[in-house]
Amino acid sequence: MSVTALSSPSLARRQPSWLVRLFDYKPFLVVMCLAPAIGLLAVFLTYPLGLGIWLAFTDTTIGRRGVFVGFENFQYLLTDPLWWNAVFYSVVYTGIATFGKFALGFWLALLLNNHFPFKSLLRAIILLPWIVPTVLSALAFWWIYDPQFSIISYLLVDVLHWRSSNVDFLGSPWPARFSLIAANIWRGIPFVAISLLAGLQTISPSLYEAAMLDGASAWQRFRYITFPMMMPILAIVMTFSIIFTFTDFQLVYAITRGGPGNSTHLLATLAFQRGIAGGELGEGAAIAVSMIPFLVFATLFSYFGLARRKWQQGEAND
Amino acid sequence: MTDTVAQSAAAAKAAPDTMAWDSGLRRLMMIYLPLGCFVLILLFPFYWMAITSFKPNAELMNFKQHNPFWITSPTLAHIKHLLFDTAYPHWLWTTMMVAIGSTTLSLIASTLAAYAIERLRFRGSPYVGLGIYLAYLVPPSILFIPLATVVVQFGLFDSPLALILVYPTFLVPFCTWLLIGYFKSIPYELEECALVDGATRLQILRRITLPLAVPGLISAGIFSFTLSWNEFIYALAFIQSGANKTVPVAILTELVTGDVYQWGALMAGSLLGSLPVAIFYSLFVDYYVSSLTGAVKE
Structure with a gap:
């Protein structure tokens, strides 16, 4: 464009570098830089998300293009006791596991925030459960929960003599449900603890010194300094935790596959069983779509419920 | 980031004095x-x-x-059985290739995107950033059924290439946000100097911004590698033939056979499958911790 205004010698000199100048033209550069990321996300995330919602309103099966059936899939789900069971267990699973993860993770973060030798080594070790592939640690839990050769049963029966028979971890509904929740808490503690530890370290020690001078007890210091200061980061970590616990798939699929008697199905495993294993893509997609309202609600609740404190404190930014 | 470290060091030093009682x-x-x-x-x-x-x-x-x-x-019988009587080495190889491929792809895409959002500062760049962040909140459990049909449409069903292309959906948002944070910490004046000296935008990215963002790139890289190594649901849904499976899926679907579980072989498989990420992790612990906490704080 501006080339025409230039004198001919400089034109001759600059001519070969039109490619360079094209890449210096900002709108073009912006488009080029964003294209790979936006392209990938549009094709493999946005489009499937829309397609999934569309599939939920059709009776597509594997190998057959479906037709639009309106709310039929959802009406069927509302009469399906298995779906209600999965909704119930998903909520219970998310609720108890999130509570456990945050209670224990916060405690661990407070412990790690003390000064002691080998601190960084310990912090590295603690993250291990989160680094190792979930399915593989879930297999270890499956083995730990074995009906005959469970190490926990061995401890309780043969070493401590607290029980006379082996614990039946995965054989009946409620023990199986709680065994899965325990495994989920085990896996989630490191992430919560390390994230919250990072938050704890940003709290200025002078606040604690001031509180101690005023004679605040350890509990008061936690309640009135640590907890309020941690609210913003708690809100974010909890939002993530709730989303990924509610849509959890790996642990349940690896340990019980929804059994015994479909009692431990989460919505994600039920969607997989109906959609991929059973071939009913439309119904599976409807189950997956039925997670969205819960997720939106949980996100809004945890984010605004907790993060509201931030502007109440009058902080502009963290 | 450095501020935090300095503060935490100060906090750690102050702790023994205040807790003297x-x-x-x-x-x-x-x-x-x-x-x-x-x-x-x-x-x-x-x-x-x-x-x-x-x-x-x-x-x-x-x-x-x-x-x-x-x-x-x-x-060593279980490990020997695993390495010589099953396709385990092949599964390890597939998993490695998928992890490296998707990590490379997402690093390139997210570096460019983060640079455009943070440094080129076009109109609406905050919204693009927010959009990419929201993409991170869409869990794979919602997407895997429609994605399976998309993968079939592209003729990629049962091919590891499908995994390489699909994993960036959860890697790119994470890496982009991590890298935006790193780019923010690089002084803009450095780029302005280079602009004044007549460098093109791409030269600036290659010669100035990227070398300074190496720690961020390493963090994003090892995180992506770990996440793609651990991914399960897509690999389970898109891969059918035994030979193309990734380690987590293969152990669960190929080694769990019959009524009597071969616990020795299963645990050996889990151990070997965890080792690459564990070794990787032990080499880069500090990067993991900083990227985990950095991403949460962003």
Whole structure:
């Protein structure tokens, strides 16, 4: 464009570098830089998300293009006791596991925030459960929960003599449900603890010194300094935790596959069983779509419920 | 980031003085004892996994005569079975290729995107950033059914290439946000100087911004590698033939056979499958911690 205004010698000199100048033209550069990321996300995330919602309103099966059936899939789900069971267990699973993860993770973060030798080594070790592939640690839990050769049963029966028979971890509904929740808490503690530890370290020690001078007890210091200061980061970590616990798939699929008697199905495993294993893509997609309202609600609740404190404190930014 | 580190160091130094009233016993009961319990519980499954993979079957199934917490006659039989009688090496290779491929792809895409959003500052760049962040909140459990049909449409079903292309959907948002944070910490003046000296935008990215963002790139890279190594649901849904499976899926679907589970082989497979990420992790611990906490704080 501006080339025409230039004198001919400089034109001759600059001519070969039109490619360079094209890449210096900002709108073009912006488009080029964003294209790979936006392209990938549009094709493999946005489009499937829309397609999934569309599939939920059709009776597509594997190998057959479906037709639009309106709310039929959802009406069927509302009469399906298995779906209600999965909704119930998903909520219970998310609720108890999130509570456990945050209670224990916060405690661990407070412990790690003390000064002691080998601190960084310990912090590295603690993250291990989160680094190792979930399915593989879930297999270890499956083995730990074995009906005959469970190490926990061995401890309780043969070493401590607290029980006379082996614990039946995965054989009946409620023990199986709680065994899965325990495994989920085990896996989630490191992430919560390390994230919250990072938050704890940003709290200025002078606040604690001031509180101690005023004679605040350890509990008061936690309640009135640590907890309020941690609210913003708690809100974010909890939002993530709730989303990924509610849509959890790996642990349940690896340990019980929804059994015994479909009692431990989460919505994600039920969607997989109906959609991929059973071939009913439309119904599976409807189950997956039925997670969205819960997720939106949980996100809004945890984010605004907790993060509201931030502007109440009058902080502009963290 | 550096501020945080400095502050935390200051906090750690200040702690012993302010806690001077702590007596030794109290410290033991309040800190070391619970900490010990946490470490014990968090590490026990790995210990159990490791010890099971070296136990002969006779010891595995007999707690009465052998102490289950120890091995009397360790054996490599399970690992040998895994490496020579199953397609395990092939699964490891596939997983490695998928992880490296998707990590490379997402690093390139997210570096460019983060640079455009943070440095080129076009109109609406905050919204693009927010959009990419929101993409991170869409869980794979919602997407895998429609994605399976998309993968079939592209003719990629049962091909590891499908995984390489799909994994960036959860890697790109994470890496982009991590890198935006790193680019923010690089002084803009450096780029302005280069602009004044006549460097093109791409030269600036290659010669100035990228070299300074190396720690961020390493963090994003190892995180992506770990996440793609661990991914399960897409690999389960898109890959059908035994040879193309990734390690987590293959162990669960190919090694779990019949009524009697081969616990020795299963645990050996889990141990070997965890080792690459564990080794990777031990080499780059600090990057993991900083990227984990950095991403949360963004």
